[in-house]
Amino acid sequence: xxxxxxxxxxxxxxxxxxxxxxxxxxxxxxxxxxxxxxxxxxxxxxxxxxxxxxxxxxxxxxxxxxxxxxxxxxxxxxxxxxxxxxxxxxxxxxxxxxxxxxxxxxxxxxxxxxxxxxxxxxxxxxxxxxxxxxxxxxxxxxxxxxxxxxxxxxxxxxxxxxxxxxxxxxxxxxxxxxxxxxxxxxxxxxxxxxxxxxxxxxxxxxxxxxxxxxxxxxxxxxxxxxxxxxxxxxxxxxxxxxxxxxxxxxxxxxxxxxxxxxxxxxxxxxxxxxxxxxxxxxxxxxxxxxxxxxxxxxxxxxxxxxxxxxxxxxxxxxxxxxxxxxxxxxxxxxxxxxxxxxxxxxxx
Numbered sequence: 222x223x224x225x226x227x228x229x230x231x232x233x234x235x236x237x238x239x240x241x242x243x244x245x246x247x248x249x250x251x252x253x254x255x256x257x258x259x260x261x262x263x264x265x266x267x268x269x270x271x272x273x274x275x276x277x278x279x280x281x282x283x284x285x286x287x288x289x290x291x292x293x294x295x296x297x298x299x300x301x302x303x304x305x306x307x308x309x310x311x312x313x314x315x316x317x318x319x320x321x322x323x324x325x326x327x328x329x330x331x332x333x334x335x336x337x338x339x340x341x342x343x344x345x346x347x348x349x350x351x352x353x354x355x356x357x358x359x360x361x362x363x364x365x366x367x368x369x370x371x372x373x374x375x376x377x378x379x380x381x382x383x384x385x386x387x388x389x390x391x392x393x394x395x396x397x398x399x400x401x402x403x404x405x406x407x408x409x410x411x412x413x414x415x416x417x418x419x420x421x422x423x424x425x426x427x428x429x430x431x432x433x434x435x436x437x438x439x440x441x442x443x444x445x446x447x448x449x450x451x452x453x454x455x456x457x458x459x460x461x462x463x464x465x466x467x468x469x470x471x472x473x474x475x476x477x478x479x480x481x482x483x484x485x486x487x488x489x490x491x492x493x494x495x496x497x498x499x500x501x502x503x504x505x506x507x508x509x510x511x512x513x514x515x516x517x518x519x520x521x522x523x524x525x526x527x528x529x530x531x532x533x534x535x536x537x538x539x540x541x542x543x544x545x546x547x548x549x550x551x552x553x554x555x556x557x558x559x560x561x562x563x564x565x566x567x568x569x
Contacts, residue, residue, distance in 0.1 A: 306320065309547055310326025310327050311323060311550065315528065317423040319423045320549040321425060322429075322431050322550065326431070330402075331556045332382065332559070333399075333402070334397060335397050336395055338352075339496045339498050340555045341498070342500075344372075344552040344555055345507055346551065347369050347442075347443060347508055348370070348371065348443065349366075349368050349446075349495070350365065350367055350491065350495060351366040351488060351491055352364075352365040352493060353365065353466045353467050353470050354469070355466030355469075356462060357458070357462045358459070360384060361383060361385070361400075362382070362383045362462075363383070364379065364380070364452070364463065364466075365379070365382075366486075366488050368448050370441055370511050371550050371552075372552065373514045373542075373549075374436055374549050375436050375439035375446070376415070376435035376436065377413060377434055379413060379431070379433075380402075380430070381402070381407070381431070384398055389565050390565065391565050399562070399566055402431065407430075409452055409453060409455065410452075410453040411428075411451065411453075412451040412452075413425055413434070413448050413449065413450050415447075416449070417445050437546060437549060438522070442508065449485070449486075450486040450487070450488055451484070451485050453481075454483070463484065467486070470492050471493065514545070517539070521535060521538055521539055521542070522534055532546065
């Protein structure tokens, strides 16, 4: 008891001394202010560093370009970029500075199932998934929308799939459909505009089975993004079956507009259940990694005047980052899921 009282008195005396000794408090405030100021300055400089470097990098690259053009020549043309990334199934749009998937991309042979969406988070992608299921012409159809952060890219997708097979089962893991990518005759004309806080990032429109767009080095949270989507169906009956599926996905009549055989949808947030892997803590960690990658990309390519120049700089200065850039969009590792489920599909 005496020890407790003694400790309490000592604690009270300490606080009295601190608060009475105004000189000490004044000095302490000054020291803390200086430390806080240095910390804020460090954070500001670290964020602005890539942009501060841009004019210097521009001059460096300008002189480098002048002298290199006398010898080696420059890697500047879009065809050369396309040749570099066509292995990944993509092409580059220099006007919008974005990558998009080709009709004949290798991903087409791997189809789709829900397990692919479950694998996005473990492979570094935080993406809103919006599957719309419906029946038409004796098949089960799926049209799905995606938007979010794909590792080093902000992007979005619309995919069209169908199946006439029964569901496959992986005991204690999964029970559901495996869809194939639609054939050429069943492709639909689709359009989207991806916006970030109402500012347009890019647009795409084409008859396709998998319409995509990915902006390299752009970091976004999913709630910052929205998609204005338009899909034109080949037949009115198919459109109205899709609308049934859209309503089953919790869309109200006020959230889409129908004109002829086309439907217009604004995808701002997911109406359906998201992958179980979308755990908040894991999502936060992965997004910080993605943000750091984007900042590193901006830092290394500051001052570059074209995508070909950026690729060249990355190849020289950061081979690991260069490899990531060559695979925009969904990680190729996601499609390794197909290898694991293939035997179950054969059994089905």
